[in-house]
Amino acid sequence: MPNRKLNFNSYSKIMLLLLMSICLMNSLKAQTKTKIYKLANYGILPGNGKNTSALLITVLQKIKSENNEQVAVVIQFQKGRYDFYPEGAEKREYYISNHDQDNPKIVGIALENWKNLTLDGKGADLMFHGRMLPIALIGSTNVKIKNLSIDFEKPQISQIQIIENDTLKGNIIYQVAPWVDYKIKDSVFYNRGEGWEMRPGSGIAFEKDTKRIVFNTGDIAVGTRGVTEISPGKISVRWKNKKLVPGTVIAMRSGPRPSPGIFVHKGKDISFENVKVHYAEGMGLLAQLTENIYMDGFGVCLRGKNDSRYFTTQADATHFSGCWGKIISKNGLYEGMMDDAINVHGTYLKIIQKIDDHTVIGRYMHGQSYGFDWGNVKDTVQFIRSNTMELWDTKNTITSISPVQGDVKSPMKEFKITFSKPLDVAIDPAKTAIGIENISWTPSVSFTGNIIRNNRARGALFSTPKPVVVTHNLFDHTSGSAILLCGDANGWYETGTCTDVTISNNKFVNALTSMYQFTSAVISIYPEIPNLKEQKKYFHSGIKIENNTFETFDQPILYAKSVDGLRFSHNKIFTNKTYPAFHHNKKRVLLERVVNLAMDVNKIDGELVELKPQ
Structure with missing residues (x-):
């Protein structure tokens, strides 16, 4: 009897382990199941000049509704050009670090709350019109974008070439690039595009043959006031700069930077492979509050040596604000942008009020950085004296954090933050300027x-x-x-x-x-x-x-x-x-x-x- 009982228990254990193994295998199979969707099967085809915006929204919604989070979804374009217009596109309220906080944003491809997604362009050339945010990745996990490029038909940068420069008279004649749409009103030059118009206020001068920035020029004033049109595209203006020899190419810029080419917010495990941004009115890629970003062959770059443009983005190529985990950028090409190739940082809040020895009010201070979360409960923080940039030795932990808003629709600019340990008595905003850094992010x-x-x-x-x-x-x-x-x-x-x-x-x-x-x-x-x-x-x-x-x-x-x-x-x-x-x-x-x-x-x-x- 004892032996039979032992055998029965052993048999039961074996059967239980077998059943558990089968369940685990089935679970793994379910998790690794891949479904491929070809956009051509839904009427999204390259090269026809049609507006892709509205149809792609419908198709993405359909694909998402057909799958759960255990399915790996691959969405494929065909190689070729796809046009995206503001008409029919998504409108979203996004507050984007280091950009203009104007809303709503008009979004070409809004990928919100996706998991296990691959968007494969197969060489797709995504051409945007007007003032749009091409791709937004919001609250998504394990998403890969690859093999596509982003560009705009009418950049907000206008490109000209110096034809003549009379340095004695202070007069320059320049030729406007053929793809630039402009008008002259009251002797003022305006660059314009689909739904926008602006006067350039500064410029960057490039050598014609090398596409390098002209030595010791930096940001230059540009001749957009008091202009005369000699013939279509040929402009004369009172403008004195002896460094601008004939042949010099100038990217004439305006101030706004409303949207990046790609915006990533509150994501995890986001990948970009062989993705190129040829132009964006803000940065090429802006990622914030995201864990783990991988870039291989990412580029903010021209369309090769024969590209008639000399510039790419209005600001940084890539920018990472309040991220954590790992940021990996390899085999990239960053050229012609109007700021840095990469910038990685967090954001200090300034303490504007100390409520008690555990609680403060902290505020976002820069006009292009607010409207998004700053920390979570259990995050570790440290304090810094703004005047000398010296850190307090003691770190602290957030036990509660909530935005201080006039109403729920107002963007987040201030936070009430409570800490686990009492604050140093010297942390007093009435006596000195003090910043807070979230070192968990x-x-x-x-x-x-x-x-x-x-x-x-x-x-x-x-x-x-x-x-x-x-x-x-x-x-x-x-x-x-x-x-x-x-x-x-x-x-x-x-x-x-x-x-x-x-x-x-x-x-x-x-x-x-x-x-x-x-x-x-x-x-x-x-x-x-x-x-x-x-x-x-x-x-x-x-x-x-x-x-x-x-x-x-x-x-x-x-x-x-x-x-x-x-x-x-x-x-x-x-x-x-x-x-x-x-x-x-x-x-x-x-x-x-x-x-x-x-x-x-x-x-x-x-x-x-x-x-x-x-």
């Missing part, structure tokens, strides 16, 4: 194998305490600094301290050809510290710059301010005479408040030299 970054060239302002910006690796990239004529480690609780309110940065095996070619903000050297470690003299702690730490190659016509290679732990070793510097030296900083290495410094085995023009920081 900070990512690690891997930026590898990318090309950054012929753009305005700077190359790459990083402000995160998590590990940052910048390696095997080419920074080619980035105009301003190639790499900037910043931090600012006074202007843009972009966090924060870097504690583990490796910059290695990169090549820098003739960076710093114009002057912009924070451009003190090719690599500029430049937190904005109003009162550096009173600072006792250090802002950045743990920075290694090793085995890089610098080709430069000027002196400044490295500038660093407020750093504890900086290594500059095994780097090679080659000098050239491509341009005349002009920078106000005449030092190879210029340091302010830097300790624990190591500088060894660096070469200039093949000779081992001892770089002496100034």
Whole structure:
């Protein structure tokens, strides 16, 4: 009897394990089931010039309704051009970091609350009209977009070419690019497109043959007032700038940046493969409050060497605000944009009121950064003195956070935040300006194998305490600094301290050809510290710059301010005479408040030299 009972129990256990295995296998099969949808089967075809907006909305809704979250959905375009117009498109209220907070946004492809989705363009060329946000990824998980490009038929940047420049009389004749639609009213030049019209206020000058920004020009004034049309597309204007030799191509810009090419909000595990943004009125890609973003072959770039345009986006190529997990960018091409290739940061709130020893009111301070969440319960925060950019030693944890709004329709600008531990008595906004940083919402970054060239302002910006690796990239004529480690609780309110940065095996070619903000050297470690003299702690730490190659016509290679732990070793510097030296900083290495410094085995023009920081 005992043996039979044992056998029966053993048999029961075996059968139970078998049933559990079968259930698990069926569950895994259900989770890995893939369904492929070809948009051509729903009448969405390339090359017909029809408005794709409304039909695609209907098709996406149908596909989503047919599947649950356990199904991996693949949606495929055919190769070719698809036109998207505002008519019939989605309208959404999105508050987008570092963009104009105007609403509603007109969205071409709104992918909201999707899971396990692949959108495969198969070489699709998505052409947008008017002022639209091409792709929005909202609240989605495990979504991949690949093999497509984004562009606009009528960019808000107008391109011209200098024909004649009479520097004595201060008169210029220029030719408007044939694809630019313009009008002249009361002797003022206006660029216009589908549903919009604006007067350019500034410009970026490019060399005709190289598409590089003209040396030592930066942001220039443009001739759009007092103009005379000589013939269609040929304009004469009182405009004096001796650097604009005949043949120079100018991208004339206006101020607005309403929407990026791609907007990612509150996502997780988002991937982009072989996606190109040729133009957007804001940034190429803006991601906020998102965990894990992967980019392989992502580009903000021209349509090859024969593209008649010289510019891409109105602002940064890629920008990450309040993200966490991992940000990976590899094998990308970033060129012709009007700002940085990548910028990674969080956002400081400014404490405007201390309610009690556990509770404060914090406010978004910049006009282009508000309207979205700032933190969650259990997030870790730290406090910073804005004047000296010194952190309090003690961190704290959020126990409650809620927006302070006049009504539920108002965008979030202020938050009432309660912390687990009592606040230091010195945290008093009545006595000094204080910022709060959410350090739970900070990512690690891997930026590898990318090309950054012929753009305005700077190359790459990083402000995160998590590990940052910048390696095997080419920074080619980035105009301003190639790499900037910043931090600012006074202007843009972009966090924060870097504690583990490796910059290695990169090549820098003739960076710093114009002057912009924070451009003190090719690599500029430049937190904005109003009162550096009173600072006792250090802002950045743990920075290694090793085995890089610098080709430069000027002196400044490295500038660093407020750093504890900086290594500059095994780097090679080659000098050239491509341009005349002009920078106000005449030092190879210029340091302010830097300790624990190591500088060894660096070469200039093949000779081992001892770089002496100034």
